[in-house]
Amino acid sequence: MNPKEVTIVLDPVKCTGCGLCLAVCPSDTLSIINGIAVITGENSLSCGHCMGVCPSAAIEVEAIDNEMTSFETFSLDKKWLKYGGFPTTDLARIIASRRSCRNFKNNPVEPEHLRDLIKLAVFAPSGTNSQAWTFTCLSSRKQVLDFGITIKNFFQNLNKKAENYYFRKGLKLVGIKALDTYYNEYYSSVKEAMDKMENQGIDRLFHGATACIMIGSGPQASCPKEDAMLAAGNILLASHTMGLGSCLIGFAVEAMKADRSIQEKIDIPKAEKIHAVIALGYPDETYKRITGRKKPIIRFK
Ligand SMILES: Cc1cc2nc3c(=O)[nH]c(=O)nc-3n(C[C@H](O)[C@H](O)[C@H](O)COP(=O)(O)O)c2cc1C
Numbered sequence: 001m002n003p004k005e006v007t008i009v010l011d012p013v014k015c016t017g018c019g020l021c022l023a024v025c026p027s028d029t030l031s032i033i034n035g036i037a038v039i040t041g042e043n044s045l046s047c048g049h050c051m052g053v054c055p056s057a058a059i060e061v062e063a064i065d066n067e068m069t070s071f072e073t074f075s076l077d078k079k080w081l082k083y084g085g086f087p088t089t090d091l092a093r094i095i096a097s098r099r100s101c102r103n104f105k106n107n108p109v110e111p112e113h114l115r116d117l118i119k120l121a122v123f124a125p126s127g128t129n130s131q132a133w134t135f136t137c138l139s140s141r142k143q144v145l146d147f148g149i150t151i152k153n154f155f156q157n158l159n160k161k162a163e164n165y166y167f168r169k170g171l172k173l174v175g176i177k178a179l180d181t182y183y184n185e186y187y188s189s190v191k192e193a194m195d196k197m198e199n200q201g202i203d204r205l206f207h208g209a210t211a212c213i214m215i216g217s218g219p220q221a222s223c224p225k226e227d228a229m230l231a232a233g234n235i236l237l238a239s240h241t242m243g244l245g246s247c248l249i250g251f252a253v254e255a256m257k258a259d260r261s262i263q264e265k266i267d268i269p270k271a272e273k274i275h276a277v278i279a280l281g282y283p284d285e286t287y288k289r290i291t292g293r294k295k296p297i298i299r300f301k
């Protein structure tokens, strides 16, 4: 299907011609002709703004799957929350209470929680509303552990290459600085972590997580990384409200970027790219208080 195909269905009987749908449409898909809305544009982002704004429920967008607003672990009030309609203090508390969890219990995460997290993830904005993200779930500790071992092997191999002074300096001489930079900045800490995994069985990559969601993009994505990270943000916050701990695992993303065979091992098609890997599980840690952040550079002009 053409991603810009117009799948809007208008009910001319219900339409009152108020024009609200035109005002929110980013693609100029609709016009008012003879007092009712009609489709005159050739493209649509299928964002559903027209459907959401119509006071007469005269619009359906067929590309939108109604299943995606139906959740298994909670029910969604589908009445749109007006601007200012939710206490900032509650949202701020969720945002500030989310922490990267690095101690997980052994309990598995229920698949319905993973499915609901993915449905919440795709409410994130995406460039040109391409929604070209993919979600790959590992839903048992064994799967996460096996995946972690693959990532560990990648870093052990990388460390072996980086240890070779002549190899990394030779690469640097021909303009390839990445291995030398890696050696200077990460080699020692990665070595320590991988040794702990290898010799003491301490999971320094996934922290004992019992589930994992990998967010990738298909070739149609216009802003693949940004879309994935925004979807990830939703998952991190929502998992906290579900009683789950979460942690982004950048090491896994880096390994999968550098060695494309890793994703093949877990049957992720070659055409996809993974941008975010999130460890999930029931947390085995609690905090007493919300802490702050470093002061960022802020400019008002
Ligand atoms: C892109 C990205 C990659 C990250 N990769 C890892 C990782 O591989 N392992 C890990 O334990 N934490 C990882 N983190 C978590 C950060 O260390 C964490 O967000 C930061 O220390 C702030 O702590 P907080 O999330 O608890 O507020 C990553 C975070 C981001 C945004």
Ligand code: SF4
Pocket (backbone or CB within 6 Å): 010, 014, 015, 016, 017, 018, 019, 020, 021, 022, 036, 037, 053, 054, 055, 056, 057, 058, 059
């Ligand atoms: S918002 Fe609804 S009622 Fe108003 S013009 Fe569009 S389709 Fe018709």
